[in-house]
Amino acid sequence: MNQAPTFPPLLRGEEVAHGQDPFAKAVAAAGLGTDPGLICWVPAEDALRAAVVLAPEEPLREAVSGIFAVTLGLGDALGALAPPEVAVHYVWPGGIKVNGADCGQLRAAASTADPATEPDWLVVGIDIAYRVDEAEPGRSPDQTCLSEEGCSEVTPERLLESWSRHMLTWINRRAGEGLAPLHAEWRSRAWGIGESLPGGGVFMGLDEYAGMLVKDDEGTHLRPLTEMLQ
Numbered sequence: 449m450n451q452a453p454t455f456p457p458l459l460r461g462e463e464v465a466h467g468q469d470p471f472a473k474a475v476a477a478a479g480l481g482t483d484p485g486l487i488c489w490v491p492a493e494d495a496l497r498a499a500v501v502l503a504p505e506e507p508l509r510e511a512v513s514g515i516f517a518v519t520l521g522l523g524d525a526l527g528a529l530a531p532p533e534v535a536v537h538y539v540w541p542g543g544i545k546v547n548g549a550d551c552g553q554l555r556a557a558a559s560t561a562d563p564a565t566e567p568d569w570l571v572v573g574i575d576i577a578y579r580v581d582e583a584e585p586g587r588s589p590d591q592t593c594l595s596e597e598g599c600s601e602v603t604p605e606r607l608l609e610s611w612s613r614h615m616l617t618w619i620n621r622r623a624g625e626g627l628a629p630l631h632a633e634w635r636s637r638a639w640g641i642g643e644s645l646p647g648g649g650v651f652m653g654l655d656e657y658a659g660m661l662v663k664d665d666e667g668t669h670l671r672p673l674t675e676m677l678q
Contacts, residue, residue: 453489453605453608453609453612454609455487455609455612455613456612456613456616458485458616459485459486459487459500459612459616460485460486460487461486461487461488461489462477462486462487462488462489463489463490463491464488464489464490465490466490466491466492468490469490469497470488470489470490470497470498470499470573471488471497471499471555471557471571471573473488473499474486474487474488474499474500474501474571474573475499475557475571477501478501478559478568478569478571479559479569482501483501483503484501484502484503484569485500485501486500486501487499487500487501487608487612488500489608491604491605492578492604493578493579493604494577494578494579494580494593495575495576495577495578495579495593495604496552496574496575496576496578496604496607496608496611497573497574497575498573498574498608498611499571499572499573499574500518500571500572500573500612500615501569501570501571502514502569502570502571502572502619503568503569503570504566504567504570505566506566507563507564507565507566508558508560508561508562508563508564508565508566508567508674509563509564509657509672509674510657511558511566511567511570512556512558512570512657512658512672512673512674512677513622513627513630513657513658513673514570514572514619514622515541515542515554515556515570515572515658515673515676516618516622516627516630516631516634516658517615517618517619517621517622517630518554518572518574518615518618519538519542519544519554519634520614520615520618520630520633520634521611521612521613521614521615521616521617521618522544522552522554522574522576522611522614522615523536523538523544523637524610524614524617524618525607525610525611525613525614526546526594526599526602526607528610528614529599529601529602529606529607529610530594530597530598530599530602531598531599533598534546534547534597534598534599535547535548536637537637537638537639538634538637538638538639539639539640540638540639540640540651540654540660541554541660541673541675541676542554542555542556542676543639544576545639546592546594546597546599547592547597549589549590549591549592550590550591550592551576551577551591551592551593551594551597552574552575552576552577553574553575554572554573554574554575554676555572555573555575555676555678556570556571556572556573556676556677556678557570557571557677557678558570558571558677561674561677563672563674574611576594576604576607577591577592577593577594578593578594578595578602578603578604578607579593579594579595580593580596594607618630627656627657627658630658631654631658634654634658635653635654641653645662648664649662649663649664649669650662650663650664652668655670657672657673658673659671659672659673660673
């Protein structure tokens with residue numbers, strides 16, 4: 449990244465030094481009371497690593513669904529920049545697959561762990577592999593990176609800028625229309641709905657707050673999205 453990325457109104461960027469974790473930096477800034485809209489990012493050629501600070505105005509059980517705005521923004525950014533044949537899917541709660549292989553992961557943290565309490569802040573981080581340092585590309589069939597999937601022109605800087613714009617669109621849409629349109633869009637690219645889970649049960653869909661509904665021999669159970677919080 450030779451030039452500082454540009455962000456849409458209401459969002460601002462802070463470059464993090466090489467070797468530092470932008471997610472940890474964003475969490476620290478949020479804990480010190482920074483204004484929402486801060487995006488911490490690290491310049492790198494092998495991955496996009498960034499985190500955004502959000503300020504929900506609802507209890508955590510509802511606020512955590514804002515993670516979907518971050519996820520959908522990333523998916524739309526990849527859709528806008530990658531070749532049309534590249535398929536992007538979402539793995540609950542925060543995985544990203546490209547052409548059927550793991551390519552990235554989201555993580556999140558909040559100021560509280562109480563589902564009924566309104567958090568002071570919510571931080572969501574993204575980590576998308578752009579290039580892997582392997583002697584033999586494709587050696588791990590379950591994992592991939594953008595450059596191996598025909599996305600060599602999708603630089604981390606371009607993806608960062610596009611993600612910020614698309615994410616803000618979904619944040620605004622969630623504020624105006626609620627979670628329903630985010631649910632619908634996420635499900636349209638969901639990975640594994642109707643299929644068996646490694647830990648047992650079948651992934652049946654989402655509840656109203658984006659929790660995973662799992663059906664097994666004993667009935668249907670809920671795995672809340674808050675379980676991905678660190």
